Amino acid sequence: xxxxxxxxxxxxxxxxxxxxxxxxxxxxxxxxxxxxxxxxxxxxxxxxxxxxxxxxxxxxxxxxxxxxxxxxxxxxxxxxxxxxxxxxxxxxxxxxxxx
Numbered sequence: 001x002x003x004x005x006x007x008x009x010x011x012x013x014x015x016x017x018x019x020x021x022x023x024x025x026x027x028x029x030x031x032x033x034x035x036x037x038x039x040x041x042x043x044x045x046x047x048x049x050x051x052x053x054x055x056x057x058x059x060x061x062x063x064x065x066x067x068x069x070x071x072x073x074x075x076x077x078x079x080x081x082x083x084x085x086x087x088x089x090x091x092x093x094x095x096x097x098x099x
Contacts, residue, residue, distance in 0.1 A: 023079060023082075026075055030076050030079075033068065034072045034073070034076075037065065037072075038065070041061040041062035042058055044062070044064060044065045045058060045060075045061035048061065
Protein backbone atom coordinates (compact mmCIF):
# COMPACT_ATOMS: atom_id res chain seq x y z
CA UNK A 1 0.00 0.00 0.00
CA UNK A 2 1.14 3.54 -0.67
CA UNK A 3 2.26 5.85 2.15
CA UNK A 4 0.86 8.88 0.33
CA UNK A 5 -2.61 10.16 1.06
CA UNK A 6 -4.76 12.20 -1.25
CA UNK A 7 -4.50 15.26 1.01
CA UNK A 8 -0.75 15.13 1.69
CA UNK A 9 0.43 18.54 0.48
CA UNK A 10 4.14 17.70 0.80
CA UNK A 11 4.05 14.53 -1.26
CA UNK A 12 5.74 14.30 -4.62
CA UNK A 13 2.39 13.52 -6.23
CA UNK A 14 0.67 16.68 -4.99
CA UNK A 15 2.60 19.01 -7.28
CA UNK A 16 0.60 19.88 -10.37
CA UNK A 17 2.12 19.05 -13.77
CA UNK A 18 1.86 22.71 -14.78
CA UNK A 19 4.01 23.68 -11.78
CA UNK A 20 6.63 21.10 -12.74
CA UNK A 21 6.70 22.37 -16.32
CA UNK A 22 7.02 25.97 -15.10
CA UNK A 23 9.93 25.07 -12.82
CA UNK A 24 11.75 23.14 -15.53
CA UNK A 25 11.12 25.89 -18.09
CA UNK A 26 12.49 28.51 -15.68
CA UNK A 27 15.70 26.54 -15.21
CA UNK A 28 16.15 25.85 -18.92
CA UNK A 29 15.38 29.38 -20.10
CA UNK A 30 17.53 31.08 -17.47
CA UNK A 31 20.45 28.75 -18.08
CA UNK A 32 20.19 29.16 -21.85
CA UNK A 33 20.02 32.94 -21.56
CA UNK A 34 23.15 32.97 -19.39
CA UNK A 35 25.01 30.65 -21.75
CA UNK A 36 24.12 32.65 -24.85
CA UNK A 37 24.61 36.09 -23.29
CA UNK A 38 27.28 37.95 -25.28
CA UNK A 39 30.18 39.52 -23.38
CA UNK A 40 30.28 42.61 -25.54
CA UNK A 41 27.61 45.35 -25.14
CA UNK A 42 27.87 46.09 -28.87
CA UNK A 43 26.81 42.51 -29.59
CA UNK A 44 23.83 42.93 -27.23
CA UNK A 45 22.85 46.09 -29.10
CA UNK A 46 23.16 44.23 -32.41
CA UNK A 47 20.98 41.34 -31.19
CA UNK A 48 18.33 43.75 -29.93
CA UNK A 49 18.41 45.59 -33.25
CA UNK A 50 18.08 42.34 -35.20
CA UNK A 51 15.24 40.95 -33.09
CA UNK A 52 13.20 44.11 -32.49
CA UNK A 53 14.39 46.76 -34.93
CA UNK A 54 15.19 49.10 -32.03
CA UNK A 55 18.68 50.54 -31.88
CA UNK A 56 20.42 50.90 -28.50
CA UNK A 57 23.47 52.82 -27.44
CA UNK A 58 26.42 50.84 -26.14
CA UNK A 59 25.87 52.14 -22.60
CA UNK A 60 22.20 51.12 -22.63
CA UNK A 61 23.09 47.71 -24.03
CA UNK A 62 25.64 47.25 -21.23
CA UNK A 63 23.01 48.08 -18.60
CA UNK A 64 20.51 45.77 -20.29
CA UNK A 65 23.06 42.95 -20.30
CA UNK A 66 23.78 43.43 -16.59
CA UNK A 67 20.07 43.50 -15.76
CA UNK A 68 19.42 40.30 -17.73
CA UNK A 69 22.28 38.52 -15.95
CA UNK A 70 20.93 39.59 -12.54
CA UNK A 71 17.42 38.42 -13.43
CA UNK A 72 18.64 35.05 -14.72
CA UNK A 73 20.79 34.45 -11.64
CA UNK A 74 17.91 35.46 -9.36
CA UNK A 75 15.55 33.00 -11.05
CA UNK A 76 18.10 30.19 -10.80
CA UNK A 77 18.84 30.99 -7.15
CA UNK A 78 15.16 31.08 -6.18
CA UNK A 79 14.43 27.77 -7.94
CA UNK A 80 17.47 26.22 -6.25
CA UNK A 81 16.33 27.41 -2.82
CA UNK A 82 12.82 26.06 -3.41
CA UNK A 83 14.19 22.67 -4.43
CA UNK A 84 16.53 22.54 -1.43
CA UNK A 85 13.62 23.38 0.86
CA UNK A 86 11.57 20.56 -0.62
CA UNK A 87 14.44 18.11 -0.21
CA UNK A 88 14.94 19.23 3.40
CA UNK A 89 11.22 18.79 4.17
CA UNK A 90 11.21 15.39 2.45
CA UNK A 91 14.19 14.18 4.50
CA UNK A 92 12.51 15.44 7.68
CA UNK A 93 9.36 13.48 6.87
CA UNK A 94 11.44 10.39 6.14
CA UNK A 95 13.08 10.62 9.60
CA UNK A 96 9.67 11.02 11.29
CA UNK A 97 8.33 7.94 9.53
CA UNK A 98 11.23 5.79 10.79
CA UNK A 99 10.60 6.65 14.44
